[in-house]
Amino acid sequence: MNQPPISEQELHAYADGRLEAARRAQVEAWLDDRPELRQTVADWRIQNERLHGAFDPVLDEAVPARLMAAGRASPALPLHLAAAVAWLTVGGLLGFLLRDQLSPAPSASASLPRQAALAHAVFSPEVRHPVEVGAAEEAHLVAWLSKRLGAELKPPRLAAQGFDLVGGRLLSGEAGPVAQFMYQDGRGQRLTLYVRHDAQVASETSFRYARENGIGVFYWLDGRLGYALSGEMDKAELLHVATAVYRQLNP
């Protein structure tokens, strides 16, 4: 039987399982007479298997939030640029609106709702990994975030308002670590409570409301802590929950 000679390229294609059945049979028969070469080709195949064995577990790892954010950024602008533009716009507007208000800590209280809404927008749509530590490990979560922020934190109980704690995560804020607690109701609607501990001067503000890209935010400063509750719901509904949060944190 006449058949075309077997090239090295075909030996690789054989090892990689990319030959058609007829040619594969020819290569197999040809290798039967060449045990050393057969061993080489078998070793190539084992290399592929070892590569999969070693690196396939990466496929099952949680994708880091920064990569999810990079993959979902606006197509026209890279994420950092888009965020910068949004911040400049919102910041300019807020600065204009607040120009006559004598707030005790204007810069701190002005950036709080923006940052909280941004963090809410990034993490609340997350399906598989909305939080770093789940509510099942609440004691650990609270101890960890309290330690990192350097303040006693206590996630409020919102079951009476229909929301259960999902868990929380650590974020980086303008001047240090920030904690985010996430809550969810029976319909899958999510709220996030953003807590930072970076005010230069201890101060207190009243309860305030802001709306950022469709996300409602109630926020206030209490000593060196800043709190912001964010959710994509109407003001009255959010106020109902925010009042409960405020009362529990400022008894």
Place this chain on the structure above:
Amino acid sequence: MGRQDIVAEIPRLRRYARALTGDAARADDLVQDTLERALGKWALWRPGNLRAWLFSIMHNLFVNQARRAGAVDYPGDEALPELPMRASQADAIELRDLAGCLARLPAEQREVLLLVGLEDLSYEDTAKILGLPLGTVMSRLSRGRQRLRSLLSGADAAEPHLKAVK
């Protein structure tokens, strides 16, 4: 094809980058740069083969980084690669051996070996991704496999010796 298709490719990009760099943080930096570059171009042009396109962006970034760093930096014997979380102890030894041997391959051979052997891309797609003629891909594949074979046989031979000492 939408942007969610790009998000769906992230796990594969991470797997390839991890094997290519041998370092989890560096690998994710490379993936992040790739995603940002891809989305920057996305508005102008939609690729026919999304996966191959993303890998080619990553290849260009990887080559540029290696060039900027001067000579390609091979981690020394002391540098242990980061392990995926599922690895058991036996897996960990196996992976360290394999990753250590991979790191000793020239980057151009490592890329071909991983695109074909790990990512299961066709030889033609691999050639397109790397911007090389098919013949060059095949000769790099051949040399890479030969080299990895001798490196691995050295690593495997060393293991019983370690056990005996212990």
